């Protein structure tokens with residue numbers, strides 16, 4: 001069976017997507033050490049140790065740009081460069097402005113994305129998800145009611 005070149009594509013100039021929003025997610029990995037101060041005696045998080053951290057950044061938009069995307073995934077490369085330059089193979093206790101829990105790391109990266117990605121891309125930061133590996137994940141979602 002052959003397909004004729006005259007078979008109309010489902011995507012035509014007359015076709016419009018239904019109302020809705022789009023989300024894109026990109027994942028970054030890096031390795032870093034940390035420990036938590038003020039923990040009870042013997043708590044494992046009090047000892048300096050390392051993780052391969054996974055960061056998932058999710059952006060959303062109701063409008064598409066370019067050929068029909070929220071953003072070119074390559075436009076998220078600056079976040080990868082920031083992670084590599086600032087966090088990778090570092091002691092997070094020395095580079096974060098707050099105790100290096102996954103929650104505060106997620107908020108720290110969300111702050112960077114709001115400042116450096118949102119305006120450039122015209123997309124909203126929905127969430128930053130941080131995992132230290134294993135089964136646990138932490139998510140930070142900016143509270144837009146308090147913005148500005």
Ligand SMILES: [Zn+2]
Nearest residue numbers: 034049051132
């Ligand atoms: Zn840890």
